Amino acid sequence: METQLDKRFGFLVADVDRLCGTRFDELARSSLNLTRAQCRVLAYLSHYGEVNKARLADLLGVAPISAGRLLDRMEEGGWIERRLNPDDRRERQVSITAKAEQALDxxxxxxxxxxxxxxxxxSKQESEQLIGLLQRVRGNLSKIVDR
Incomplete structure (x- = not known):
């Protein structure tokens, strides 16, 4: 078993995520009026379309109550809208606004x-290969986690 952290898959993935997130925060401070978490919400909504709070919380990897607080702030800022689900009046669907689309760009x-x-x-080939490998890793884990 490999014990060096710089050679352990999970550690490397988590560390790359941490470093990318820190860099995103640094760059976003000067060009966006949104936090990294808010940008992730907008990216998921843009990709998946309208979803409910529970699904969004799952995508973000946070508790529904935490997602709810985040969505409250975003709705107040005009970044998202919440509408009743026509098929289930107990549920609200979250969608992105035109203002948010511009910020997402x-x-x-x-x-x-x-x-x-x-x-x-x-190289371009190495970059594409890395992305492809990470997509395969995600696919492998999704088969197990998303059962």
């Missing part, structure tokens, strides 16, 4: 800049 540019920094020195 800026957030994606920040993400692209971080990716360019992180992949500096990689």
């Amino acid at each position: 800026r957030a994606r540019r920040v993400g692209d800049e971080i990716a360019a920094e992180a992949l500096a020195g990689f």
Whole structure:
């Protein structure tokens, strides 16, 4: 068993996530009026469309109550809207606003800049291979976790 942290898969993935997040915060401070967590909400809503709070909390890896507080602040800021689900009146669907779409474009540019920094020195083929490998890892784990 490998004991060096810099060679352990889980540690490396977590550390890359931490470093990317820290860099995102640094770059976003000057160009966005949103936190990293809020940008993640917008990215998921843009990708998945309207979802309920429970699904969004699951995607974010937080408790529903934490997602609810985050969504309250975002709704107050005009970033998201919550509507009753026509199929289940007990549930509210969360969607992105036009204001948020514009901010999300800026957030994606920040993400692209971080990716360019992180992949500096990689060939295009190496970058594509790394992305493909990570997609496979996600697929493998999704089969187990999302049963």
